[in-house]
């Protein structure tokens with residue numbers, strides 16, 4: 548793996564991961580997509596019939612496997628929380644996509660289908676973001692601010708960091 552992208556829901560991991568892997572001409576892996584293929588249903592529908600703990604167990608297993616793939620890996624928003632050791636132990640650079648609350652709200656309201664947004668509501672989501680922030684930062688090699696930047700600009704910033712390593 549050349550780079551791992553982490554960040555809160557709506558920070559742009561999936562979008563930037565696609566852009567970045569195209570620019571670098573490497574494989575793109577999205578942990579949420581890998582999980583969806585594994586469970587055979589959407590994450591939303593899985594959450595309706597299973598506990599979050601069951602989801603986290605599958606997420607951890609698939610993360611461990613995905614760390615051995617080549618290319619770019621974008622994770623789920625909650626992936627770093629119970630897997631900090633895996634991220635700390637790797638030599639693959641970890642990029643945190645950061646955004647202020649207002650940006651996250653704008654991006655999340657554009658789309659539906661995120662089970663935690665449905666469960667917690669927007670106030671709860673922003674509280675969760677604040678709670679997770681220290682854990683995200685603790686495992687990141689680079690923090691990339693994404694407010695008012697296109698996914699292309701964010702991707703270019705990551706490429707510059709990768710090239711100057």
Ligand SMILES: Nc1ncnc2c1ncn2[C@@H]1O[C@H](COP(=O)(O)OP(=O)(O)OP(=O)(O)O)[C@@H](O)[C@H]1O
Nearest residue numbers: 555556557558559560561562624654657696697698
């Ligand atoms: N830099 C950006 N500027 C504007 N819109 C963006 C940017 N990055 C992502 N978006 C938009 O924000 C929404 C969420 O992006 P995306 O699905 O990539 O986030 P994510 O971090 O992968 O979220 P999740 O963890 O919930 O899957 C999408 O509609 C996407 O088009």
Ligand SMILES: O=C(O)C1=C[C@@H](O)[C@@H](O)[C@H](O)C1
Nearest residue numbers: 556579590623624625662663
């Ligand atoms: O922030 C989270 O905990 C999640 C984010 C999504 O990417 C999915 O992995 C799932 O909906 C959980």
